[in-house]
Amino acid sequence: MSAVRVVTWNVNSVRARMPRIEAWLAQHKPEIVCLQETKCRDEEFPHEPFEKLGYHVSIHGQRTYNGVAILSREPQEDVAKGMPDDEDGADARVIAATVGGLRVLNVYVVNGKEVGDVKYAYKLDWLERLSRYVETFDMAGRVVLVGDFNITFDDRDVYDPERWRGKILCSEPERSALAKIMEPGLTDALRTFTEDAGIYTWWDFRTRGFLRDRGLRIDHVLCSPSALEVCTGVDVDKVERGGEKPSDHAPVTAAFEV
């Protein structure tokens, strides 16, 4: 038995965040790290600092927007970039890898801008495509789907549920789309440990939301049954959201005993 921690963290630009990321990894030494919004081309990705910290690195990058990466202390197998039905030039929002028998799928879900916007329709369509992709995963094995889902599950994930009712990140069609993705057997790992409201993973820069703890829980760790069996906890590192030049998302860590 050994501990494997899987971190999901929307870093909001890997290059702008590098000092914070390096310090955090050096402090916590997690085994697997899934990054979203790396915001750089593959050739611009800062491989060296991660390799010096002892990580194998797989990336699926894109200039300016999107971009995802998986870091791991153990080597990665069967790295898959994007989704099978991605067209040429599709957003770089998905990467998967197998590490130590754990199939890790890292996603950066479309934001959607606002309900009714063309980007909202794109979000729902994209989620439908993700659902079909997830169906191809072997849920009898240990599957962990993590990332920035840009969707809350329910009122407990929202600092002011009435204000957000039906709005982007909280609308029923988004939540239904997420439920459909989970239908093959995925569970929101955090909710197997606590029913508490007020656990957030993102706070708006613009409203200085972190100062008043006005946040949303939109970054999730979803586990197949056999992964959930060995999951021992899920933690949001709010400390990392404070200080100088943080991302607007906090890292979320799921611990496994495998």
Add this chain to the structure above:
DNA sequence: ATGGCCAATTTTATTGGA
């Protein structure tokens, strides 16, 4: 009720984020 901040590129504005 509204605006606010941050990062990258198109850079002294614009776009996107959530």
